[in-house]
Amino acid sequence: MEKGHTMRTPEQIAEQCEQIALDDHLGEVTKWREETGGHAAGHLPVYTPREVIDAAGMLPVGVVGSGEMEIIRGDAYFQSYICHLPRSVVEMGLTGRLDSLDAMIFPATCDVIRNLSGMWKLLFPEKLVHYLDVPHNHDPEVGGVFYAGELRRLAKDLSKISGVEVTDDALRTAIEKRNESRRLMRKLFDLRSDSPEKVPTSELYVLMRAGFQMPQDAHDALVKEYYEAALASSRPEFDNARVVVIGSFCEQPPIGLIRTLEKAGCYIVDDDLLLGAHFILDDLELEGDPFTTLAKSWFDHARSMPSRFVPDEVKGEYLVQLTKKRQAEGVIFAAPSFCDPALLEQPMLQDALERAGIAHTSFKYAENNGQFHPILEQAGTFTDSIKLWSEAS
Amino acid sequence: MTEKKKDEKEIPKEPSMIRQKELISGYYDELATAKEDGKKVVYTFVPGNLAELLAAFDVLPVLPEINALQSGMRKRSRDYIATAEKSGHSEDVCTYVKCDLGMMEQGIGPTGKPIPEPDMLLLSYTGCFTFMKWFELLKERFPKAEVAMLHVPYQGDGEITKEMRDYTVKQLETEIVPKLEKLTGKKLDRDRLKELLVRSAEAEEDLVWTWEAAKHRPSPIDGYFGGVFYIGPIFTAFRGTQEGVDYYRLLRQEVQARIDAHEGPITPRGQLNDQKFRIVVEGPPNWTSFRDFWSMFADEGAVCVASTYTRVGGLYDQGFRHDPDDIMGTMADYCLGCYTNLNLPQRTKLIAKYCEEYEADGFIAHSVKSCNSFSAGQLLMLREVEKMTGVPGGFIESDLVDPRYFSAANIKNRLESYFQMLAQRKTGGGAKSMEAVL
Numbered sequence: 001m002e003k004g005h006t007m008r009t010p011e012q013i014a015e016q017c018e019q020i021a022l023d024d025h026l027g028e029v030t031k032w033r034e035e036t037g038g039h040a041a042g043h044l045p046v047y048t049p050r051e052v053i054d055a056a057g058m059l060p061v062g063v064v065g066s067g068e069m070e071i072i073r074g075d076a077y078f079q080s081y082i083c084h085l086p087r088s089v090v091e092m093g094l095t096g097r098l099d100s101l102d103a104m105i106f107p108a109t110c111d112v113i114r115n116l117s118g119m120w121k122l123l124f125p126e127k128l129v130h131y132l133d134v135p136h137n138h139d140p141e142v143g144g145v146f147y148a149g150e151l152r153r154l155a156k157d158l159s160k161i162s163g164v165e166v167t168d169d170a171l172r173t174a175i176e177k178r179n180e181s182r183r184l185m186r187k188l189f190d191l192r193s194d195s196p197e198k199v200p201t202s203e204l205y206v207l208m209r210a211g212f213q214m215p216q217d218a219h220d221a222l223v224k225e226y227y228e229a230a231l232a233s234s235r236p237e238f239d240n241a242r243v244v245v246i247g248s249f250c251e252q253p254p255i256g257l258i259r260t261l262e263k264a265g266c267y268i269v270d271d272d273l274l275l276g277a278h279f280i281l282d283d284l285e286l287e288g289d290p291f292t293t294l295a296k297s298w299f300d301h302a303r304s305m306p307s308r309f310v311p312d313e314v315k316g317e318y319l320v321q322l323t324k325k326r327q328a329e330g331v332i333f334a335a336p337s338f339c340d341p342a343l344l345e346q347p348m349l350q351d352a353l354e355r356a357g358i359a360h361t362s363f364k365y366a367e368n369n370g371q372f373h374p375i376l377e378q379a380g381t382f383t384d385s386i387k388l389w390s391e392a393s
Numbered sequence: 394m395t396e397k398k399k400d401e402k403e404i405p406k407e408p409s410m411i412r413q414k415e416l417i418s419g420y421y422d423e424l425a426t427a428k429e430d431g432k433k434v435v436y437t438f439v440p441g442n443l444a445e446l447l448a449a450f451d452v453l454p455v456l457p458e459i460n461a462l463q464s465g466m467r468k469r470s471r472d473y474i475a476t477a478e479k480s481g482h483s484e485d486v487c488t489y490v491k492c493d494l495g496m497m498e499q500g501i502g503p504t505g506k507p508i509p510e511p512d513m514l515l516l517s518y519t520g521c522f523t524f525m526k527w528f529e530l531l532k533e534r535f536p537k538a539e540v541a542m543l544h545v546p547y548q549g550d551g552e553i554t555k556e557m558r559d560y561t562v563k564q565l566e567t568e569i570v571p572k573l574e575k576l577t578g579k580k581l582d583r584d585r586l587k588e589l590l591v592r593s594a595e596a597e598e599d600l601v602w603t604w605e606a607a608k609h610r611p612s613p614i615d616g617y618f619g620g621v622f623y624i625g626p627i628f629t630a631f632r633g634t635q636e637g638v639d640y641y642r643l644l645r646q647e648v649q650a651r652i653d654a655h656e657g658p659i660t661p662r663g664q665l666n667d668q669k670f671r672i673v674v675e676g677p678p679n680w681t682s683f684r685d686f687w688s689m690f691a692d693e694g695a696v697c698v699a700s701t702y703t704r705v706g707g708l709y710d711q712g713f714r715h716d717p718d719d720i721m722g723t724m725a726d727y728c729l730g731c732y733t734n735l736n737l738p739q740r741t742k743l744i745a746k747y748c749e750e751y752e753a754d755g756f757i758a759h760s761v762k763s764c765n766s767f768s769a770g771q772l773l774m775l776r777e778v779e780k781m782t783g784v785p786g787g788f789i790e791s792d793l794v795d796p797r798y799f800s801a802a803n804i805k806n807r808l809e810s811y812f813q814m815l816a817q818r819k820t821g822g823g824a825k826s827m828e829a830v831l
Binding site: 344 | 480486490527546556563760
């Protein structure tokens with residue numbers, strides 16, 4: 001913070017972030033393009049290694065749908081039993097809201113996102129559409145080699161648009177910079193867990209989501225500013241229940257839903273909202289072939305999530321450990337309706353929580369939900385039950 | 394409700410249907426005594442299954458989605474799904490999965506005989522994300538089973554690259570074969586595998602001949618409803634076996650006889666010789682009301698000349714044959730090339746090609762709630778196929794094995810309107826596109 005400048009409050013920073021994050025016209029991206037003349041590449045949830053896009057000289061833009069806008073044309077492309085995210089993404093595409101993107105990357109997440117990649121090819125033949133496969137074979141010589149090759153293919157595709165070749169050095173630099181961004185985000189997650197009253201998830205969320213539309217340096221600066229402001233803040237501490245929210249890694253809940261959970265007496269101390277932004281857990285190494293480094297990160301440094309197959313994984317173990325690490329008193333399963341990955345995973349996670357004696361509750365949402373009263377009631381009852389009847393109480 | 398309705402006439406079955414039924418029930422009998430007979434059991438899925446490789450190791454495959462569809466046809470699925478939902482599975486997810494898990498809870502297979510527990514879970518991850526979660530759920534249930542994953546990359550760009558093929562072959566060599574060798578305690582007999590692949594190719598040749606017989610008028614086959622009987626042996630445990638070869642030879646002879654006699658296929662409403670409409674169908678059928686569903690087509694004189702569901706276990710009619718001279722490469726090609734592993738533009742082109750080659754009057758997408766792999770994007774495909782061919786599309790919805798989602802009256806209404814539109818179109822009037830019925 002430069003001398004003479006008044007330090008902004010966390011609320012002020014969050015307000016700025018919310019405007020950027022929920023702008024379904026991607027105004028920030030358009031502004032960046034006008035200022036720099038650069039190219040931008042959109043990526044669908046859940047995880048895309050943004051380092052490759054950085055190294056190709058492009059702006060990575062997270063396309064996570066929008067619950068705010070009216071869906072007029074998008075609904076005509078999907079049956080009622082398909083989740084909401086692709087409807088809003090198609091709506092954004094058909095109404096020109098994604099015109100600032102030169103490419104769209106569809107990472108292997110589920111059958112809907114996968115088929116959406118083919119729809120994009122049919123609907124927007126003039127745009128680069130890249131389906132990014134991820135490896136389910138975890139042998140570095142087999143799945144690792146394949147995935148490194150996939151990332152090279154992505155680099156080549158993006159270079160065709162930007163005219164910038166993805167060299168090993170450029171990619172290493174991008175990894176180093178993303179390591180720094182991840183460190184900042186980890187620090188902020190830890191602060192939220194240590195002092196959840198200082199970092200409400202509704203603020204952390206919009207801060208993270210703004211990063212999906214902003215250049216990395218500018219966003220890192222915002223994160224630092226928010227961290228300092230939150231640390232210095234003196235918000236009152238309530239006797240809330242510490243909870244982990246899980247299942248919202250792809251289609252995002254409306255911000256009102258996150259606020260409703262807070263209003264119901266929850267301190268959300270960890271979550272999988274916008275998982276791509278905090279999917280890689282550690283610093284990635286800077287030695288050796290950078291494509292191999294990124295490929296290895298999928299196996300060795302990534303968070304457990306339903307779209308990632310891990311051969312020896314004990315389902316739910318990660319969630320149990322996370323709950324303990326964050327000293328959470330319960331878990332809330334908040335999954336989008338019709339989300340196969342989250343809903344098929346959920347019974348396995350619930351079994352693990354039962355075995356570990358961790359309280360949990362669940363509900364479903366769609367990104368355009370507008371009524372939160374039933375969720376307020378349910379979450380309120382859950383926090384009451386934790387506070388009144390859990391062993392810790 | 395397994396008894397026949399009083400007003401249903403007994404329709405003579407084709408010899409191949411009887412033989413198919415014998416093969417499948419023989420297979421379930423073999424499964425029921427597998428443990429007593431000292432046979433190893435491997436659970437695996439239909440698209441991209443490695444039938445020949447499993448046969449080379451003398452292990453028995455269990456195909457959970459076949460159990461589910463059999464349960465659906467035998468009216469057991471409602472109960473199984475309810476059991477799974479009671480134990481915490483969401484009403485939103487695939488009913489094949491819930492039917493299978495509910496069946497396991499109850500400890501009984503679709504034929505009333507037990508299904509043995511798996512010694513190995515082998516997932517050929519081909520074009521269906523849900524399979525992966527299903528596989529993980531099975532892994533939770535059977536923690537002692539060996540686990541093997543064959544990740545088959547998706548044809549996102551509409552092609553099979555060298556890297557995709559190499560990756561698949563490498564997994565077969567370093568993951569799948571060694572685990573099967575460990576499970577069975579014997580080395581892979583490559584000569585035996587070769588022989589099995591020779592027989593596969595032979596059966597595939599006759600199956601393709603059968604599909605293409607639908608180009609005749611009248612079509613001697615129903616390539617969707619009848620087609621699901623035809624694919625039974627080749628999609629399950631009989632690819633690579635002599636029984637498989639013999640079945641497809643018998644089928645071919647039977648179809649040839651109908652061509653010679655200018656006869657159509659046998660349907661639930663009897664032999665369909667007077668064929669008013671030639672239809673291409675996208676998407677799996679409904680299994681719980683299979684006979685009623687088929688009758689809705691037969692009543693209108695509609696014969697299905699081609700379908701995509703019958704290609705999930707291999708796109709043989711697009712030229713693929715198992716190649717005994719490249720045993721690992723051919724298995725990789727097979728997995729990579731399955732219909733569900735194609736991207737949407739490829740699927741659209743294939744349907745347009747069927748419409749043209751089979752001189753279809755219409756194209757119907759049967760969209761099932763359970764299967765996002767098939768269903769997501771179908772509405773766009775419908776429009777694209779219309780644009781490419783001028784053939785009008787129709788759209789109906791139900792589910793695979795959840796009877797709650799088969800609304801007979803709605804589907805019948807939609808189909809009747811659709812066929813009326815086709816009839817008007819044939820006589821030069823009426824709507825020219827699906828817009829009329831959507």
